[in-house]
Amino acid sequence: MSELEKLREILFAKEKQTLENIRERTETPSTRTRDVAEVLPGAIGLSHRKDPQLVKALREPVRESFEYAVDKNPRAFADALFPVIGPAIRKSIAESMKALVQSMNNTMEYSLSPKGFKWRIEASRAGIPLGEYILRKTLVYRIEQVYLINRERGLMVGHVQNESAVAQDADAVSAMFTAIQDFVSDSFSPDHRQLLETADIGEFTVWVLHGPYSMMACVIRGEPPRGVRDELAEILERINLQYGEALEDFTGDSDSVEGVEDLLGECLLLEQLASGEDSKKSAISPPLLIVLLLVGAALAWWAYSSFQERQRLQAFRQAVADTPGLVATELASDGRVINMRGLADPLADDLEQVMQRAGVGEVAVAADMAPFQSLDAEIILRRARQGLKPPAGVEFSMRGDTLVASGRAGAEWREQFLSRAPLIAGVASADASATFVRDEELLRQARMALQPPAGVVLGVEDQILSIAGTAPQRWIDAVPEGLESVDSFADIDDSALVPSELAALDRIVSQLDGRTFYFASGASLLDSRNTALQSAAIQLQEGFALAELIGRTLDVQIMGFADGVGSLESNREVMRLRAEALKRGFVAAGIEADRISTAIAALPDNPVVDESMRKAELRLELRPAVPTP
């Protein structure tokens, strides 16, 4: 190493090392990458703040990267867009529908009305399409234009307007508005600080909202409610929040406030439609409402009629189903007439009753019914009642296919019932057990009802009432009436029942018949004080009374006899006299003369003298009552 090199080594060793480090850093890619990575975020931020060149430079690469990414992996972008695209579409559809309804409303409301014709003429004069004119007339308010103006320079920062709005040169208007703002402030504000906030020009209102560096002038058609100003202020606040720095430094470059017009556009969405004199607009105009109401009423009437028809048909169907003996195979309604085909038992209720039960009185029923025999229990019962004619107090019921009779019935009817009931359609067997009453119960009932006197014995066997013994005729006569309150008997046997009066009469007849009264020889006189005669007369009197009481006839004859001494003639005469004498005795004792007849006994041709024949005899015969002609 030369001296010079040594000297250089001594003097520049440190710098050499530094140079070496720098060379290594600049030539080694990984080191360079690390270095750039450290400063890149800061460099991008600084460059972006300084001027828009970075954005311009990155625009194309970013666009291409984006396209590449979408091309390679569209799913990721679809997923990312999904939450956004739904609401956007819904909002778009809602807006379209709103516009459509509004258009329909306006057309319906104004196309044929006097007001509509007036507006048509006015729109024609003004050279404005009718729809637009109607919209203007029917708006309570609508924000037509919004200017965002830089206050310092009067330069327009952004401007949006409705499609229908007629706008001047927005930059010129912004500047002029600023000038006027200053002019008004200078002219009318004592301290030149108050700012113009509202201006009314014909049908327009201009609202000016002031931010720190800009003002937002909203040109509004109509009269907006106060609350709208708050909504506009809120939008201005958001603009200031997002673009505050750009607004402060605004020199007229639109790049710095890119997107501000989207925010301004939100102002245009604020609008309200008028509804006649009301500020609250109903969603549907009156004519359309009337049409809709008419359509609705027609639909409601139709629906109600159909419903009623269905209800009626259903009610009738149910009533038919509930009616024994009716079967509907087809049932349909054409609104006025219910058409029915089916089967009907002759004993079933007629259709008018069915309709009455169904409550379909106003509807006619056209029925084509074929006859049949129903096996419905109710119809079987009707058939049984018709055919068996049960006595009062007997009820029929069905137990399965057995016809059951219950109540009081005579044995004869019961026999008929048991034999004829199974012949009735639907009845397989008959049961009359419920029509029987036990003998003991019947006897008890009979005793209670008849109160039989002593000497009368009641008995019931196999439902047959037997009455035996003697009883006064009056009691016997009252028996049928007394049994009316007692359950029916199969039969009543009163053959052994004898009236007590008849018994007494028989006794008298047996005692008096053949009673002999003796006379002296040849005598025909009887002692009137004869006690036997007196006693017999009393018995006869009693006999006549008893016979009359029981409706019998008591024949009394006195037969005269003779002892055979003397001639036949004389004997006969004695016989007659003796019979007459005895009759006179009885008449004298109180017997009516015509109640007693007299007769003489037959004499043999050669009579034998017999002293015991000096007599007269009573002959009594009880005859049944002579029927009254």
Next chain:
Amino acid sequence: MTRISRKVCIIGDFAVGKTSTVTRFVNNVFSEKYLTTVGVKIDTKDLELVDGRSLRMVIWDIAGSDRFSSAEFAYMRGAQGYLLVVDGTRKETLASALALRAAVEERYGALPFVLLLNKYDLVDEWSVSDAEIEALNKQGVLVLCTSAMTGKCVEKAFRDLAKSLTGVSAA
């Protein structure tokens, strides 16, 4: 497309032809009565720049008077350039214009401007000497002789001012 706008004022003495000079070359939005009522009238002038951007000059035509009132000065606030108009047949208007320039610069700082020596069509009555123009040029003032009647150099004045405002020539 990038759109830029700039606030430009036209100032000068009374009756130097401020309004009539520019009126043929701009978008007249408002009537001249604003000048007498509000004291200012706004026009716009669109120019395409060579870099593809479009420039809209918002021109504040401020009612002229011998001396700016405070209100008129207020209209100058925020201006990014101006056209200083002088009546070439009235020499005193040049002095007034320079005084106005000084006042503006004092209040708002140095702004790009173009000085228009107007009524060049009345060259017989011309009272501003070439030496004076030369002197102004030497001061770096861009001076153009214009004619509202013929339209001479008016468009150029706008184009020159546009270049001063944006640093980019008009296409």
